[in-house]
Amino acid sequence: MTMNIQHIVFDIGKVLIHYDPNIPFSRIIPDEAERRWFFLNVCTHEWNLEQDRGREWAVAEAELIGKYPERAHQIRAFRQHWHEMVPHAYDESVSIMESLIEQGHDVTMLTNFAADTFRQARMLFPFLNKPRGVTVSGEVFLIKPDKAIYDLHARNFNLAPEKTLFIDDSAANVDGAREAGWSAVQFTDAARLRADLARYGFEV
Secondary structure, eight states: OTTTOOEEEEOOBTTTBOOOTHHHHHHHSOOHHHHHHHHHHTSOHHHHHHHHTTOOHHHHHHHHHHHOGGGHHHHHHHHHTHHHHOOOBOHHHHHHHHHHHHTTOEEEEEEOOOHHHHHHHHHHOGGGGSSSOEEEHHHHTOOTTOHHHHHHHHHHTTOOGGGEEEEESOHHHHHHHHHTTOEEEEOSOHHHHHHHHHHTTOOO
């Protein structure tokens, strides 16, 4: 088990960088109950996921504004204030990734991310440019946990699935990687990640 892994693939959101839309929206919609309603009914997780799948923001905004014209300003604010939703990196996780790269291990990234916000993230967090490469869902119009995106990543980066280890905070995405023939661990914190990597023979 420990000697088989030759490729390590990192997710990004909630593994390497923090993400929380409540940060700007606690100011935009101060009332907690109203803000909860807004995220459950207007700018929902499912709505945002379609941008990760490649839908343009202008299309996404127009769709919602047609349903909730009185919320137009708040809907547009989601993209306008996106940079506030990613306030910091997880320094310990980044250190682990950088250590693996410095040791000469093959590291890539596979992320559910809108294409334009990922370009912005790369400017905000330059360490995202250190791995060998990345598959961004919004650029390839596929999304985790669809097996097709894991297969695409493996083909594009010449990864042997049985020699690949995936790290993601989402249990569903971890299961998707396993269905694609990869090994996978669910990220909870840096200490757990170090222990998981150690089981596969990586000391960081």
